[in-house]
Amino acid sequence: MKKTILLPMIVLMIIVALAGSVSAFCIAGKVTSNLDGSPVEDVNVTLKDFTTGTYINSSLTGADGLFNFSVPTEKKYLLNATKIGWHYHTQQANASSYVNFVLGPKPFIEVSGKVYEDNESGNFLEDATVTALISGSNVGTDKSESDGDYALNVWNDTTYTFRATKPGYYTNTSAVTYVDGNLTLHFSLKRKPDVGVMNGYVFDNETGLPVQGAAVKVLKGTGVFGLAYTDSDGYYWTEVTGNIYNATASKAQYYYATRNYVQIDNGQTTQVNFTLSKYSFIVCTDQDLDGYFLEGDVCGTAADCDDQDPAVNPGATEVCNSKDDDCDGKVDENNVCGGDGGDGGDGGNGGGGYxxxxxxxxxxxxxxxxxxxxxxxxxxxxxxxxxxxxxxxxxxxxxxxxxxxxxxxxxxxxxxxxxxxxxxxxxxxxxxxxxxxxxxxxxxxxxxxxxxPEPEPVVEEEEEQEDGSDDEDLQPITTNPQPDKPSRPAVQEDKDDKPFDMVTGRVTSDMKMLKANWIVGILLILAIIVLGMMVYWFYAYYKY
Missing domain, CATH: 2.60.98.10 (Tick-borne Encephalitis virus Glycoprotein, domain 1)
Incomplete structure (x- = not known):
């Protein structure tokens, strides 16, 4: 009977030990607004070791404002909640604790000024793009008016880089640390010497809608001197040395469009618009199933000259049969029938052949x-x-x-x-x-x-320097910087210490905690069952 009682006790000890080894602590919480107590979405909550400051994990709040982390050790941690345009908040936390953050939005301020041309006249520059950046991310854009005026609404108490650009001019950049209150900021842009600008739009010929991602090339002979890709508005621009060029616009599933003899003058802007037509619906016929279509290159192959005979197609080898086997317009060429040599072929001149x-x-x-x-x-x-x-x-x-x-x-x-x-x-x-x-x-x-061009992250640009070059020779180029595209201020996510995958990071922490909780629950249920069996055996032993 003692052995019968001893066995479940050993099993119980093993289960309790396993439960302790897989148990995990949970740090969870919620982020709310100090304005109305509503949940705040898209807050990046970062977990660090309190003692060493080492990054551990990150979690992004959902529409409910909730976040959670599964941690293996019961010790102190540091939580940091950040969102662009909101005041950040930091709190300490112990394992198995619930932490609430209350964040407040930063007030908006206006950054305004004028854009001038850097010359003796100091004329106002119209259509210059002024952009506000936080850590290289675009958070606000405006274009200057005819009087050079621009205005941006940005968040207060934040470090920005402001950048002014215009095709044909050097970029001007200004970094401002912790903007506090409305700010007046003027820009002066210097024209690039010996450079002209070609810009315009690309539209779909059938719908009239802009075509995004179309490649516009400026060509002279076989050289590519300018290359640009259209944005969502179908707009493009590129800079080239003044000359007469040919220009093309192209995109997959569209026919090429060409403009010949485009005059581009240094210091001037030439507008060239394109319309692209989509490929028409094409019927591709291959009755003899030899892989070559009767319609030819519009279907992706050379034309099959006899679609009833699978042995006759552009990929076949010419044989002596009085047929044009390879669809090259010739019959039994290259002396395939032997005889006296016929026309002698390419090698008729003996050792002097090509x-x-x-x-x-x-x-x-x-x-x-x-x-x-x-x-x-x-x-x-x-x-x-x-x-x-x-x-x-x-x-x-x-x-x-x-x-x-x-x-x-x-x-x-x-x-x-x-x-x-x-x-x-x-x-x-x-x-x-x-x-x-x-x-x-x-x-x-x-x-x-x-x-x-490969997509590149938006990075902070340094002010371009004049090179003073007097070389007027044309040099082909393969890429061209993209223009700044006007856009409304967009909420961007801060990156702290390590890149954070918003989907993977969050799901991983949730799944770890869920898996640990299920294992602990199952082991505890087994422990209760064994404990009940032991009580029953003790009762039966002493009663009888």
Missing amino acids: SARTYILDMEDCLAVQKMHEKDVAKYTYLGREYEIKVMDVVSTSVKLHVGDKTIIVPVGRYYRINYDDNLEYDVSITVLNILGTQETTLKIEFLHLCR
């Missing part, structure tokens, strides 16, 4: 213009994989190319685009610029993915 060349394209540039002969190969590497473009045949009006696993025919002045990663953006464009003789052509290969 030797094919291989060109390695530089992927550091947005494009490459390469003169190529029949049988020449151009190679490049994309995402760690090597690709090649081989010139198969050159005729008077088109060029037959082997690209990847496809053979295509591209007419002069037309292009073929390649999409490697199945998104909405093309990665490579191959354009046949001209035909040189009977066996030579010039190809323009554009690496479109390299010309797309």
